[in-house]
Amino acid sequence: MLNDELAAIFEEMADMEEIEGRKWQSIAYRKAAASISTAGGNLIDLYRSGRLRDIDGVGEAIEAKIRDYIEKGKIEKYDEMKARYPIDFASLRKLQGLGPKKIYALFTALGVKDIETLKAALNDHSISGLQGFGEKSEESLRKAVEVFEKYGANRRFLAEIYDEIQEIKKKLAKSSLFEDLEIAGSFRRMRETVGDIDILGISSNPEKGREFFTNLDDVAGIISSGPSKMTVRLKNGLTCDFRIFARDSFGAAMQYFTGSKEHNVQLREIAISKGMKLNEYGLYEGDRVKAGSDEATIYRALGLEWIEPELRENMGEIEAAGAKRLPRLVEYGSIRGDLHTHTVDTDGRNTLEQMVGAASASGLEYIAITNHSKGLKVAKGLTDEGFRSFNRKIDSMNEKSSIRIFKGVELEILKDGSLDLDDSTLQEMDFVLAALHQGVVGDANENTARVVKAIGSGKIHSLAHPTGRLIGSREAYRLNFERIFEACKENQVFIEINGYPERSDLPFDLVKKAREYGILFTLGSDSHSTKDLRNLHFATAIARRGWLDKESVVNTLNADHFTNLIRR
Ligand SMILES: [Zn+2]
Ligand SMILES: [Zn+2]
Structure with a gap:
């Protein structure tokens, strides 16, 4: 899918900018990558109707790059940078403890450019001697490669991680730092495999809430941390996004982060056709909030019955919800x-x-x-x-x-x-x-x-x-x-x-x-x-x-x- 391809490219550009010390460019690319991949709106359609800039984080410079990619199949700046850094960032970044700068250090010192070359370096113990590394980080990299090879690129079975994730939710709930919690994403849709975990919470003390979360036994390490979202690696190998929302937005966040992408694209189009706008914070008519705190109200405001998460695949459920003909699912x-x-x-x-x-x-x-x-x-x-x-x-x-x-x-x-x-x-x-x-x-x-x-x-x-x-x-x-x-x-x-x-x-x-x-x-x-x-x-x-x-x-x-x- 075009969205995913471009998001991957911008992620890599962010990595390379970071290596070159251009922090702000890196942040800008990272932001664009995130909104392109989660927004899900069909880029070709947005491009044709000249609305690429509607995407959060897409300004003039990024718009030009998306246009080049659609029209010429390439982005010059990306190709030029890639020639300097012929590195498989996407795979290496999945390893716990490896950020762009460390990847670059391994690349310059040992020629590490992907999982295979990293394994070779691990095998002849050349990493522990490098500055900024050591016995310990060599060992943890070895473990990270094992986890990656077992699951890395693949998704995990829902059945395999289900109880553990429910347990995390229980621990968070017991902290009494959260008014409400929800595991969203494909986990909530009960898809048979999951690629990552999305936890949403309401908290009047987000700082404390985040701190409590990162100190859980189940968390192996922090990948990134910002005011609205933090990403961690769980001990079971999965990546987990943790986001804190206000009560007023929680229903909209649940709707947005539950997906699927295809379902959400369709829903947003319905909102637009009714002169409204739907995002992870709410459903808006102009500046007026139509709905946000409660998922069912959002669906209702769009003229739809509430749709069970398991059905949200854009396989006719939206039409059925509009005609009040959704099935009563087996419990x-x-x-x-x-x-x-x-x-x-x-x-x-x-x-x-x-x-x-x-x-x-x-x-x-x-x-x-x-x-x-x-x-x-x-x-x-x-x-x-x-x-x-x-x-x-x-x-x-x-x-x-x-x-x-x-x-x-x-x-x-x-x-x-x-x-x-x-x-x-x-x-x-x-x-x-x-x-x-x-x-x-x-x-x-x-x-x-x-x-x-x-x-x-x-x-x-x-x-x-x-x-x-x-x-x-x-x-x-x-x-x-x-x-x-x-x-x-x-x-x-x-x-x-x-x-x-x-x-x-x-x-x-x-x-x-x-x-x-x-x-x-x-x-x-x-x-x-x-x-x-x-x-x-x-x-x-x-x-x-x-x-x-x-x-x-x-x-x-x-x-x-x-x-x-x-x-x-
Ligand atoms: Zn059998
Ligand atoms: Zn059988």
Whole structure:
């Protein structure tokens, strides 16, 4: 995206100006970069209508550079500076403790210009001997590189950092230095991965508030600090922006910093069309404040219903909010059962008793144990006979268990679309999830035919992790989802939303499409241990992001109603 490209260029120019000791230029570029990347307004449109200067921090000089970049594809001053500093600032700046001046010192002394050359310098211990560095900073740089290589350029799974961030919020709240607090950004939208954290607060004592925040155990170091915003590196490797607002602006700040960019662009256009102006401080008509302290009032003043954060992706939610046709999203607290779990009998780590105990302790009313079938050898899938004896174990546990246990299977869809267990075994099962794990080919038609045949068998209830993607390591299978959704609709087969973080499958945009076919969904944690049961919460988040109401999610039924629904 053009905004991001230009913001990155201005960030680098700020770094290079800083090296050359031109503090004010550096600050100006930094400011322009920040407002270009967060404002999100389409630069091309602003450029065409001659309104680039409307962007905060864009004056004559920066406007000229944006124009050059759009018209000629380059900025002369940037190219000229880059020739002097052929350094990958963007990556190196992500390392804790490395500012432009230190980067430049490493560059002149040791030729460090990116992560690779830095690693080489670390390997031959040449950094500790440099002036301004030392044993300690060499060691902390080594750690920083490790963190960067693990996560740096990538985003982190929401599930992985969720509790920790909630904990930070609690600590801040307990300080009684803040009247209100909110974690905004993609965290609030419950996106399955997050790139950084945005914390907003109201405080009558901002100085103290900031000091308290930076002294938290979770904060590894300060990246930058100014009166309205401070940026820190958290110990978990994420960057975190912390901003303090006045009560009057807090709703506007929540709206602005929750995003998404695309949603906000659309909202600002609506404001303009009504002769108003929306920014992180409020909604204004001329000099008059229309709304600011409360998010819902801002939406209302724009003629819209308040929109749940999970929906803010500019995927039709604004139009629906205008027509008062937003869905009533399924609530996190409405989920009564988990419909995808494993035990130690296949590739899980906990026993049936432990899984049931943990599910009961977490407040669930029922759980389906869906171990793998024999075709999945890497997971020690059970044979027909194996399932028969496992099912007897479930029967006897059901007699004393406080929650209902359903006999399930995660059944292999074989190469020709046939199923991995005998009909007589399948008839014993309460809940059959079918899954594609092996033999997937590059041809969408072939893969789709396999899945559609399984759906049409009359023997499966739900299709597990339909796309097969593993975030960060495997692309989605090639499949024709229109045909799959049609087949599900026709055969009354459900679609799973798998909450295992790497899977997060079906992805929310496909959930939204599937919803239009009137298909029902089953949520599953795909637990391989008791601690994975929490994935159900994140499956629910995907359901909400995919516009699902309570009626579309099978897991909201009580155990008896669920039993009736799956009976064949
Ligand atoms: Zn699976
Ligand atoms: Zn599974």
